[in-house]
Amino acid sequence: MTKIVSIVGRPNVGKSTLFNRIIGYKKSIVNSKSGITRDRNYGFCNWNGIEFCLIDTGGYTNESKNIFDKKICEQFLFALAESDVILFLVDPSNDILGIDYDISKRIRKLKKSIYLVINKIDIYKNIYNTYKYCKFGITKTYCISSINGTGTEKLLDSIVSNFDKNIKIYKKNIPRIAIVGRPNVGKSTLINTLLNKNKNIVTNISGTTRDSIDVLYSKFGIECILVDTAGIRKKKNIKEDIEFYSVMRAIKSIQNSDVSLLIIDSKSGFESQDINIFKIIENNNKGIVLLINKWDIFNNNYLINSYENKIKKIIAPFNDVPIFFTSSFTKKDIIKSIKTAVKITFNLRLRIKTSLLNKIILPILNKNPHPSINGKLITIKYCSQIQTYNPQFIFFTNYPNNIKESYKRFIENNIREKFNFTGIPIKILFRLK
Numbered sequence: 001m002t003k004i005v006s007i008v009g010r011p012n013v014g015k016s017t018l019f020n021r022i023i024g025y026k027k028s029i030v031n032s033k034s035g036i037t038r039d040r041n042y043g044f045c046n047w048n049g050i051e052f053c054l055i056d057t058g059g060y061t062n063e064s065k066n067i068f069d070k071k072i073c074e075q076f077l078f079a080l081a082e083s084d085v086i087l088f089l090v091d092p093s094n095d096i097l098g099i100d101y102d103i104s105k106r107i108r109k110l111k112k113s114i115y116l117v118i119n120k121i122d123i124y125k126n127i128y129n130t131y132k133y134c135k136f137g138i139t140k141t142y143c144i145s146s147i148n149g150t151g152t153e154k155l156l157d158s159i160v161s162n163f164d165k166n167i168k169i170y171k172k173n174i175p176r177i178a179i180v181g182r183p184n185v186g187k188s189t190l191i192n193t194l195l196n197k198n199k200n201i202v203t204n205i206s207g208t209t210r211d212s213i214d215v216l217y218s219k220f221g222i223e224c225i226l227v228d229t230a231g232i233r234k235k236k237n238i239k240e241d242i243e244f245y246s247v248m249r250a251i252k253s254i255q256n257s258d259v260s261l262l263i264i265d266s267k268s269g270f271e272s273q274d275i276n277i278f279k280i281i282e283n284n285n286k287g288i289v290l291l292i293n294k295w296d297i298f299n300n301n302y303l304i305n306s307y308e309n310k311i312k313k314i315i316a317p318f319n320d321v322p323i324f325f326t327s328s329f330t331k332k333d334i335i336k337s338i339k340t341a342v343k344i345t346f347n348l349r350l351r352i353k354t355s356l357l358n359k360i361i362l363p364i365l366n367k368n369p370h371p372s373i374n375g376k377l378i379t380i381k382y383c384s385q386i387q388t389y390n391p392q393f394i395f396f397t398n399y400p401n402n403i404k405e406s407y408k409r410f411i412e413n414n415i416r417e418k419f420n421f422t423g424i425p426i427k428i429l430f431r432l433k
């Protein structure tokens with residue numbers, strides 16, 4: 001079992017900064033505006049050969065100011081219940097408040113290894129303000145600066161001394177599935193339905209999911225990592241800084257995954273922003289499964305064919321993309337779509353032998369040759385798949401620059417028809433021979 005370390009503390013004490021320092025890359029959003037870490041964020045660390053999972057909890061607050069606060073509190077308690085070690089982070093620049101006592105009371109009730117971590121020690125006056133935390137009665141106390149790294153190595157040495165060596169995290173090569181789509185299409189609800197837990201914050205306010213979260217999914221014989229992402233917004237709607245980072249992160253999640261489940265709201269249809277996201281996934285050479293979600297609202301099987309045909313026309317020639325009409329409420333086709341996404345990762349790695357490819361594709365091209373251009377006869381001599389992460393095919397011809405887009409689409413359609421590249425973008429390239 002992977003050990004879990006949670007960072008907790010009131011808003012703005014530096015949880016995200018510490019998380020980023022330990023993880024070693026900018027995964028959590030850091031901003032001087034308080035309350036920005038809206039959900040738990042997972043990351044995996046390796047310190048002196050010992051691996052553990054680190055959780056950045058949301059900005060815990062005991063005053064319910066807005067709709068998120070109550071939900072964040074639930075996340076916080078859920079994270080604590082899952083943890084082996086709790087890092088209670090405090091900022092001595094400010095006075096101890098009721099909320100700090102509240103947190104310390106809650107965590108001391110749990111039978112966990114607790115560290116009092118006094119942050120922002122790089123600020124000179126803070127060095128003289130650490131004594132005030134004695135009253136919490138937490139013996140393991142460390143003074144650090146998350147911003148410049150002072151004391152963090154000692155803290156990590158002590159944290160890993162709690163754990164056995166040889167703790168393994170996720171198996172390598174486990175398929176990574178990104179859950180993407182515009183805000184409010186039902187990404188978090190889908191994950192909650194899959195995990196059967198209130199793990200992500202779900203409200204009917206768009207833009208709730210502000211950060212990406214990775215979750216291991218292992219059920220019904222399926223094993224994959226689900227990546228929940230911030231909704232990808234239209235550019236003109238990106239007003240706040242943090243929304244910008246969320247969009248960047250969503251794009252990064254696509255880049256960090258093998259396959260994306262692109263969620264569409266069945267009420268609004270496959271519109272321009274969905275097409276943009278589709279193109280981002282395609283241009284990054286990742287697999288795609290389309291989920292036409294909230295189908296419980298229509299629940300009309302007669303509409304399925306026309307809906308599907310409309311989408312396939314838009315995405316042609318890459319139109320052998322699996323499309324599911326789903327509902328998180330009724331659970332319709334949810335498991336099927338995840339199973340398909342996992343299956344598709346194998347298509348990404350599919351390699352066709354050159355001899356087989358030529359044997360099947362060349363006769364089709366000889367029967368349907370490229371039209372001659374200015375009296376020049378265009379011939380395709382042979383083809384092969386190159387050794388790349390995603391499927392790419394090179395066709396050797398006497399006029400590589402004169403090949404028409406429609407002929408390229410014809411070739412792609414035939415490759416898709418003869419071989420199983422379902423859900424995977426393929427590239428067709430032409431070279432002189």
Ligand SMILES: Nc1nc2c(ncn2[C@@H]2O[C@H](COP(=O)(O)OP(=O)(O)OP(=O)(O)O)[C@@H](O)[C@H]2O)c(=O)[nH]1
Nearest residue numbers: 011012013014015016017035036037059145146147
């Ligand atoms: N001087 C100093 N500033 C720090 C340190 N750690 C964090 N900060 C600053 O404190 C502010 C809040 O940091 P965050 O990491 O966003 O805090 P958080 O606890 O995750 O905040 P919430 O998301 O509101 O819960 C930012 O302006 C950081 O740059 C530190 O060690 N020293």
Ligand SMILES: Nc1nc2c(ncn2[C@@H]2O[C@H](COP(=O)(O)OP(=O)(O)OP(=O)(O)O)[C@@H](O)[C@H]2O)c(=O)[nH]1
Nearest residue numbers: 183184185186187188189206207208209231294328
């Ligand atoms: N009818 C119906 N409503 C759904 C379904 N899934 C989600 N919803 C509702 O749609 C709204 C948005 O759901 P979320 O899961 O928060 O959507 P999201 O895509 O994570 O939203 P952002 O955080 O804004 O990106 C909520 O009111 C959900 O209850 C579904 O299958 N059917």
